[in-house]
Amino acid sequence: MTLAEGILAGDQRALARLITMVENRPQEAISDLQALYPHTGKALVVGITGPPGAGKSTLVGRLAKKLRQLGKTVGIIAVDPTSPFTGGAILGDRIRMQELATDPGVFIRSMGTRGSLGGLAKATHNVIRILDAAGKDYIFVETVGVGQSEVDIVKTADTTLVVLVPGLGDDIQTIKAGILEIADIFVVNKADRQGADRVVAELEMMLDLSNREAAWRPPVYSTIATTNKGIDAVVEGIEGHIQHLRQNGQLEVRRRERYRTEIMAIVEEEIKARLLDLWSAGGLEQLLEKVAAREKDPFAAAREILQPITGNGKGGTP
Amino acid sequence: MTLAEGILAGDQRALARLITMVENRPQEAISDLQALYPHTGKALVVGITGPPGAGKSTLVGRLAKKLRQLGKTVGIIAVDPTSPFTGGAILGDRIRMQELATDPGVFIRSMGTRGSLGGLAKATHNVIRILDAAGKDYIFVETVGVGQSEVDIVKTADTTLVVLVPGLGDDIQTIKAGILEIADIFVVNKADRQGADRVVAELEMMLDLSNREAAWRPPVYSTIATTNKGIDAVVEGIEGHIQHLRQNGQLEVRRRERYRTEIMAIVEEEIKARLLDLWSAGGLEQLLEKVAAREKDPFAAAREILQPITGNGKGGTP
Numbered sequence: 001m002t003l004a005e006g007i008l009a010g011d012q013r014a015l016a017r018l019i020t021m022v023e024n025r026p027q028e029a030i031s032d033l034q035a036l037y038p039h040t041g042k043a044l045v046v047g048i049t050g051p052p053g054a055g056k057s058t059l060v061g062r063l064a065k066k067l068r069q070l071g072k073t074v075g076i077i078a079v080d081p082t083s084p085f086t087g088g089a090i091l092g093d094r095i096r097m098q099e100l101a102t103d104p105g106v107f108i109r110s111m112g113t114r115g116s117l118g119g120l121a122k123a124t125h126n127v128i129r130i131l132d133a134a135g136k137d138y139i140f141v142e143t144v145g146v147g148q149s150e151v152d153i154v155k156t157a158d159t160t161l162v163v164l165v166p167g168l169g170d171d172i173q174t175i176k177a178g179i180l181e182i183a184d185i186f187v188v189n190k191a192d193r194q195g196a197d198r199v200v201a202e203l204e205m206m207l208d209l210s211n212r213e214a215a216w217r218p219p220v221y222s223t224i225a226t227t228n229k230g231i232d233a234v235v236e237g238i239e240g241h242i243q244h245l246r247q248n249g250q251l252e253v254r255r256r257e258r259y260r261t262e263i264m265a266i267v268e269e270e271i272k273a274r275l276l277d278l279w280s281a282g283g284l285e286q287l288l289e290k291v292a293a294r295e296k297d298p299f300a301a302a303r304e305i306l307q308p309i310t311g312n313g314k315g316g317t318p
Numbered sequence: 319m320t321l322a323e324g325i326l327a328g329d330q331r332a333l334a335r336l337i338t339m340v341e342n343r344p345q346e347a348i349s350d351l352q353a354l355y356p357h358t359g360k361a362l363v364v365g366i367t368g369p370p371g372a373g374k375s376t377l378v379g380r381l382a383k384k385l386r387q388l389g390k391t392v393g394i395i396a397v398d399p400t401s402p403f404t405g406g407a408i409l410g411d412r413i414r415m416q417e418l419a420t421d422p423g424v425f426i427r428s429m430g431t432r433g434s435l436g437g438l439a440k441a442t443h444n445v446i447r448i449l450d451a452a453g454k455d456y457i458f459v460e461t462v463g464v465g466q467s468e469v470d471i472v473k474t475a476d477t478t479l480v481v482l483v484p485g486l487g488d489d490i491q492t493i494k495a496g497i498l499e500i501a502d503i504f505v506v507n508k509a510d511r512q513g514a515d516r517v518v519a520e521l522e523m524m525l526d527l528s529n530r531e532a533a534w535r536p537p538v539y540s541t542i543a544t545t546n547k548g549i550d551a552v553v554e555g556i557e558g559h560i561q562h563l564r565q566n567g568q569l570e571v572r573r574r575e576r577y578r579t580e581i582m583a584i585v586e587e588e589i590k591a592r593l594l595d596l597w598s599a600g601g602l603e604q605l606l607e608k609v610a611a612r613e614k615d616p617f618a619a620a621r622e623i624l625q626p627i628t629g630n631g632k633g634g635t636p
Contacts, residue, residue, distance in 0.1 A: 030617055033615070033617065034615045034617055034618070037612065037615035037616070038612045038615075040612075041612065051369075051370060052369060252610065255610065256606050256610055259606050259609045259610060259616060259619075260602075260606055262616050263605075263606075263609065263616045263619045263620050263623065264590070264620075266616060266617060266620035267590075267593065267620045267623050267624055268586060268589075268590065270620065270624055271586075271589050271624070272582070272585075272586065275585065284578075287581075288574050288577055288578055288581075291577045291581065292570065292573065292574055292577060294355065294356045294358070294359065297351070297352045297355035297356075298355070298577060298580050298581045298584060299348055299351070299352055299584060300352070301577075301581045302581050302582075302584035302585045302588065305581065305585050306585055306588055306589070
């Protein structure tokens with residue numbers, strides 16, 4: 001039995017094994033991923049992002065528990081791009097969802113960067129697809145931080161929750177500017193802390209001022225995830241947003257964007273691999289030597305590398 | 319006179335214009351960048367990263383001022399990858415370096431993502447090179463946050479400062495795990511705040527436990543950037559680290575890594591542009607349609623896209 005067949009038959013160990021393969025030896029996972037592909041497209045993907053310390057993991061745990069009570073199955077992917085070297089091991093410790101960990105209707109996985117960030121985004125896509133094929137109704141993708149890398153990972157979700165928290169200082173304004181564009185739903189967590197009302201009021205004001213098209217105005221929820229306060233409303237908010245996307249055809253539009261990103265990532269990876277094959281390590285080092293010695297500039301070097309597949313010396317983007 | 323010639327002659331307006339061109343119409347900047355390339359390699363590049371609210375901008379301002387007193391010229395690039403849509407305009411407001419702004423020996427520029435993050439990293443590399451050719455002795459690259467994107471931008475610096483601050487909650491542990499690997503120097507800013515001593519002690523302990531090769535142990539400095547406290551020591555620390563890199567040949571190794579990243583980024587960009595040309599928008603949309611309908615999987619679609627340049631249908635990385 002292939003791993004894909006095992007996963008479709010409900011085997012949790014096959015699920016865990018294919019995910020590990022996607023992380024460590026992605027080339028070997030392709031045929032299983034291809035076999036699973038026709039069985040995907042049913043899960044709803046919910047992205048969760050926000051600054052460190054906002055309580056995202058606790059919130060995701062609470063949302064998952066509520067969805068379980070409603071009879072839904074849940075996958076949780078905790079992505080930590082801040083940890084390029086340690087492989088996300090630390091993040092696993094942070095996930096305080098022990099009671100969920102023993103529930104067969106919940107699958108939890110931590111992921112960190114092992115190589116490039118592109119690699120992480122791609123692996124995340126593939127894990128989403130595997131959990132989707134495995135029949136999970138909701139898949140949460142939680143990322144630490146609000147950098148571009150996290151945005152790239154989250155923006156392919158069907159619904160994106162941005163979690164904020166009072167008391168992060170004046171840099172919160174900077175953060176908000178970028179996230180206003182990606183948030184479908186805002187959650188102000190740790191709402192019992194001083195300044196929570198002000199964060200809510202500021203968000204509402206920014207939403208009033210923003211010239212987003214009127215089709216969807218992100219709701220702002222207050223929660224205290226540690227005591228489960230406000231969680232039901234957030235779950236309803238997620239369902240409401242998905243409903244909205246379905247009604248105006250945006251769900252398909254967003255998903256198509258996800259396929260596009262994904263396909264182009266495969267294309268890039270493949271090309272890079274071919275070029276590195278073509279350029280033996282020695283050849284590339286010689287070229288770097290010349291660039292280091294200022295005998296050749298980086299654009300000229302790039303053109304030289306490209307020559308085997310382009311057949312001419314023109315082009316080059318800075 | 320070309321912009322490159324103007325820059326080499328010390329024209330500040332030519333400098334500003336070429337940087338703007340690099341950001342907005344990178345293709346048009348190539349010939350000037352190529353002309354400047356032989357004049358680069360003299361500047362020392364100092365990366366500054368750390369969580370939002372750590373006071374990085376204020377710190378950079380103080381370091382720049384000190385270096386000016388020592389007769390050095392300074393370039394400052396403030397990179398904000400958290401702002402994929404607003405183009406970094408917000409960050410400009412945050413830079414509280416007004417007294418530096420009127421000093422002709424200091425050049426300050428804010429940058430945000432306009433397109434892809436790869437675009438931002440590449441533009442940052444090019445701006446570093448322009449400031450280098452313009453004769454700046456030190457170039458500071460400050461990034462908001464500690465995500466992978468920021469790491470990618472900062473890790474190509476000659477020296478990387480990681481700025482921490484007391485009172486960010488328990489997620490600080492998560493942050494530290496990733497940054498331990500990239501930090502050459504630690505700065506605990508806002509050292510008058512409660513818990514600063516503990517942050518310093520924790521860092522020293524983590525450094526004791528880490529199995530980094532003994533060649534360089536990152537020093538940990540305490541500063542209060544707002545009152546200029548501890549700044550001189552950090553400047554000495556930066557000079558000490560550069561000295562160390564020069565002595566053991568690591569400066570060249572790090573720089574070669576920077577060239578490699580940079581050249582491969584140009585290569586990727588060029589290939590993507592060619593593929594998008596080859597695949598008219600219509601052809602790509604048809605393919606996406608099939609993937610959306612589950613008639614084709616993303617790997618098969620990627621192979622089809624690659625066919626014009628690879629000449630066969632094999633390969634594909636997940």
